[in-house]
Amino acid sequence: MIDEYLAAARRVKPASEPLVAHYNFCYESLLGLTKESASNPELYVTYSAERRCELITVGQRTYLVYDQYLGQTFNRLNRIQYATHGSQDLSRALASKYLAERLLQLGSPVIAGFLGMVAHQFENNVKEEGNPFELSRENEATRVNLIVAQELFVIAHELAHFRFSLDQERSSEETEYYINQFLDYHRTLPTEPAATRDHFDTARYYEETLASQQCIPELFADDFGGLIAFQVAVRAFGLPAWQAVAGVVLAFKYLRLFQHLEVVAHYLCDVATVTDPSLFAKSLSKLADDVGYGAQGLRIAQLREHFLRYRLSQNEETSNVSELIGEYDEKTEFPVVFGLVDRLRENLTPRLLAGFAENATFKQDPTAMIDELTGWVK
Numbered sequence: 140m141i142d143e144y145l146a147a148a149r150r151v152k153p154a155s156e157p158l159v160a161h162y163n164f165c166y167e168s169l170l171g172l173t174k175e176s177a178s179n180p181e182l183y184v185t186y187s188a189e190r191r192c193e194l195i196t197v198g199q200r201t202y203l204v205y206d207q208y209l210g211q212t213f214n215r216l217n218r219i220q221y222a223t224h225g226s227q228d229l230s231r232a233l234a235s236k237y238l239a240e241r242l243l244q245l246g247s248p249v250i251a252g253f254l255g256m257v258a259h260q261f262e263n264n265v266k267e268e269g270n271p272f273e274l275s276r277e278n279e280a281t282r283v284n285l286i287v288a289q290e291l292f293v294i295a296h297e298l299a300h301f302r303f304s305l306d307q308e309r310s311s312e313e314t315e316y317y318i319n320q321f322l323d324y325h326r327t328l329p330t331e332p333a334a335t336r337d338h339f340d341t342a343r344y345y346e347e348t349l350a351s352q353q354c355i356p357e358l359f360a361d362d363f364g365g366l367i368a369f370q371v372a373v374r375a376f377g378l379p380a381w382q383a384v385a386g387v388v389l390a391f392k393y394l395r396l397f398q399h400l401e402v403v404a405h406y407l408c409d410v411a412t413v414t415d416p417s418l419f420a421k422s423l424s425k426l427a428d429d430v431g432y433g434a435q436g437l438r439i440a441q442l443r444e445h446f447l448r449y450r451l452s453q454n455e456e457t458s459n460v461s462e463l464i465g466e467y468d469e470k471t472e473f474p475v476v477f478g479l480v481d482r483l484r485e486n487l488t489p490r491l492l493a494g495f496a497e498n499a500t501f502k503q504d505p506t507a508m509i510d511e512l513t514g515w516v517k
């Protein structure tokens with residue numbers, strides 16, 4: 140029944156069998172670290188343009204649906220971190236491709252087609268200067284390890300949500316206990332007067348965030364999910380501890396990037412119907428202003444990321460992890476979150492979109508054209 144449900148709800152293609160065996164092994168290993176429960180969700184692996192991992196209940200059964208395309212996209216982001224050149228443009232290409240595929244699903248083929256072309260262009264520019272993905276053996280090994288930890292975390296985070304639902308009271312208490320430790324750490328860490336003020340502010344910033352929004356279930360899912368993913372990555376897959384930590388934290392950041400792109404996709408979907416040029420320009424400016432994560436969203440994202448890093452740092456010295464995450468911000472997050480929308484605002488007009496819709500190849504079959512441009516079929 141889950142097959143029919145997903146086929147109706149998403150654009151799907153069959154999952155790769157050898158990888159399904161790998162995910163089953165990951166899932167069994169994660170389950171081995173949680174309390175046994177007859178009602179544990181069944182893992183179901185799919186491949187869809189949604190790139191989502193989620194708990195879905197159909198009839199009496201709960202499934203943990205893992206989307207292989209999510210892992211594939213993570214893998215691409217990992218490659219970009221180690222690319223020999225053009226990381227920022229490759230990140231913009233990936234973001235444009237993501238938007239193109241989502242807009243196609245949301246029913247905006249024209250703007251999807253435009254973004255498909257943008258993705259293609261960004262990528263071609265980089266490839267003109269040679270293959271950016273010829274990695275050293277060492278970087279290739281790290282990349283392979285990162286994806287293991289990342290996929291484990293994505294699955295473990297959902298499993299943790301399920302566990303939370305079984306005993307909300309105790310799970311909340313557990314999380315609050317660790318959150319208090321985390322706040323204490325920020326309150327007591329500093330020794331110099333200037334630093335004291337900074338750290339006190341950090342703690343207060345998080346206290347306010349916690350008071351203003353119910354985020355305990357997410358904090359629990361990050362914390363518990365992060366810890367079991369870390370343990371399986373190190374014990375069952377033999378990852379060096381720092382790579383297991385870096386994989387988990389990057390996975391969190393990648394998911395946050397996708398959330399951002401979801402917001403942009405829905406926004407562009409609305410803008411696409413505006414034909415008046417000045418209204419169109421105004422809407423795009425508004426998107427550029429709103430587009431960070433919104434003040435509240437940003438606070439929660441920061442709290443979640445720092446709590447996750449704090450909890451995992453007990454396993455590992457953090458300099459390698461911080462370096463990789465700093466590079467990710469430079470190479471991917473900033474160029475996409477702050478750069479891409481600005482470029483769209485500068486270039487996109489109703490006239491350009493209308494001209495694009497008139498294009499002969501586009502008229503034949505927009506879906507096929509966009510799939511070709513974004514490589515969805517590959």
Ligand SMILES: [Zn+2]
Pocket residue numbers: 296300357360
């Ligand atoms: Zn969650």
